[in-house]
Amino acid sequence: MTIVKNSIATLHYTLKDDAGEILDIADENNPFLYMHGVGGMIPGLEKALENGSAGDHIVVSVPPAEAYGERNPNLTQDVPREMFSEVDDEEMVVGAQFQAQTDQGVEIITVAAIEGDTIKIDGNHPMAGETLHFDVTILDVRDATEEEISHGHPHGPGGHQH
Numbered sequence: 001m002t003i004v005k006n007s008i009a010t011l012h013y014t015l016k017d018d019a020g021e022i023l024d025i026a027d028e029n030n031p032f033l034y035m036h037g038v039g040g041m042i043p044g045l046e047k048a049l050e051n052g053s054a055g056d057h058i059v060v061s062v063p064p065a066e067a068y069g070e071r072n073p074n075l076t077q078d079v080p081r082e083m084f085s086e087v088d089d090e091e092m093v094v095g096a097q098f099q100a101q102t103d104q105g106v107e108i109i110t111v112a113a114i115e116g117d118t119i120k121i122d123g124n125h126p127m128a129g130e131t132l133h134f135d136v137t138i139l140d141v142r143d144a145t146e147e148e149i150s151h152g153h154p155h156g157p158g159g160h161q162h
């Protein structure tokens with residue numbers, strides 16, 4: 001069976017950035033399931049997995065345009081420290097990430113800099129602007145169930161999880 005629209009694929013992968021630093025891992029303890037062709041996967045990796053089958057090993061580098069997009073400098077802004085009054089000083093460090101309610105829904109913001117009582121926050125996706133280097137093994141490919149197709153996402157071995 002090969003990966004086509006509405007296939008459910010189970011993957012192991014290692015994701016690294018240009019510097020070779022590991023950004024994410026899905027290993028045997030935590031395999032990654034996705035449904036093919038429904039927009040739940042970054043386009044560059046989805047394209048590389050198309051028509052793959054169990055046992056395939058795929059190494060692919062995905063440029064930002066086919067991953068999380070280029071960084072948008074307009075998404076950074078300075079906010080007063082009091083906006084994060086519930087955050088302890090130890091947690092308020094460069095690189096810390098928080099959820100913020102915005103006009104576009106809940107987004108992840110990253111602390112880009114701290115200058116006294118001013119916090120520079122960055123609303124770009126943490127992987128925006130990054131070329132993503134994937135090393136993927138396809139463990140399993142199956143058809144989605146009708147329930148999964150109607151939900152638009154895979155259900156794990158225990159059934160519905162959303």
Ligand SMILES: [Zn+2]
Pocket residue numbers: 151153154155160161162
């Ligand atoms: Zn569901």
